Amino acid sequence: MEFSPITSAEDHRVPEIYASYISTFPIDEQRDKEQFLTLFSNPQAKIMSVLHESQTVGYLILWELSSFVFVEHFEVFEAFRSKKLGSHIMGHLLDNYSSIILEIEPANLSEDAERRYSFYQRNNFSLIDTTYIQPSYGEGKKSLNLWLLANYSPENVEEIKNEICNTVYP
Numbered sequence: 001m002e003f004s005p006i007t008s009a010e011d012h013r014v015p016e017i018y019a020s021y022i023s024t025f026p027i028d029e030q031r032d033k034e035q036f037l038t039l040f041s042n043p044q045a046k047i048m049s050v051l052h053e054s055q056t057v058g059y060l061i062l063w064e065l066s067s068f069v070f071v072e073h074f075e076v077f078e079a080f081r082s083k084k085l086g087s088h089i090m091g092h093l094l095d096n097y098s099s100i101i102l103e104i105e106p107a108n109l110s111e112d113a114e115r116r117y118s119f120y121q122r123n124n125f126s127l128i129d130t131t132y133i134q135p136s137y138g139e140g141k142k143s144l145n146l147w148l149l150a151n152y153s154p155e156n157v158e159e160i161k162n163e164i165c166n167t168v169y170p
Contacts, residue, residue, distance in 0.1 A: 001088050002051040003060075009037040013049050017059045024075055028142045035138065035170055044167065050076075050089055057085055060093075065163050068099035068154070072168055090123040094151060100125075101160060103134060103146040117147075125149040129157050135169040 006013055018036055031039075039045040039061065046062040058076040062069050071093070076085050093100060102125070107117035129148040136143045154160055 001085075001092060003092060004049045004051060006047045006049055006059075007040065009040040013056060013059075014040075016056065017047070017049070020059075020075060020077055021073065024078075025073065028137070028144055029134075031137055031170070045072075050085075052080070052085060052088075055080075058089065060089070063164075063168050065167060068101050068150075068160065069093075069097040070164055070168060071100060071102035074102070086119060087123060090120075094124060098152065099154075100151045101128075101154070101164070102149050103132060103164075104149060106130070106145070106147055120149050124151050126151075126153075128154060129161065132161055135165050138170055 006017075014037075018033065021036070022030060030036075039047060044063050044065065046060075046064060048060045048062065049056050050058040050060065056077070057080040058074070060071065061073040062071055074086075074089070076089070102120070104116050104120065105113040107114045126149060127147055128150045132146050132148045134144045134146050148157070148161070
């Protein structure tokens, strides 16, 4: 498995990633195209293409924040799901970052949300907050009540929430 940084909005992989991003994530959980493209000029945002056996199988959108990495979006493309690639990607993240935070829909919302929560639990993540509100991505989009998970025990969850809200969201 290979993790290839994408450093330019002009990269040939960006259209495929953006098309999958807008078809996979609910509208309230996504940036519009202009906001998405500005990620490539933000030094704290890292967009990684994930390759397996020479094929692009997914991507990660990470934020390198003060004392942790925030996973804003993580997707294995539909054609490659159910092949344990997600666990391999998580293993790579855990090998490369000691402190990781991510947000998910509450497990009680749907079978998919429950499956996602179980996936992250199997990959060494624990629930650290159930009262987190993801800010709106912009006009016409809703704020969302999500759960925060981490692979470590943060000392001050409120500081983490404030940093995510002030840095990641437009």
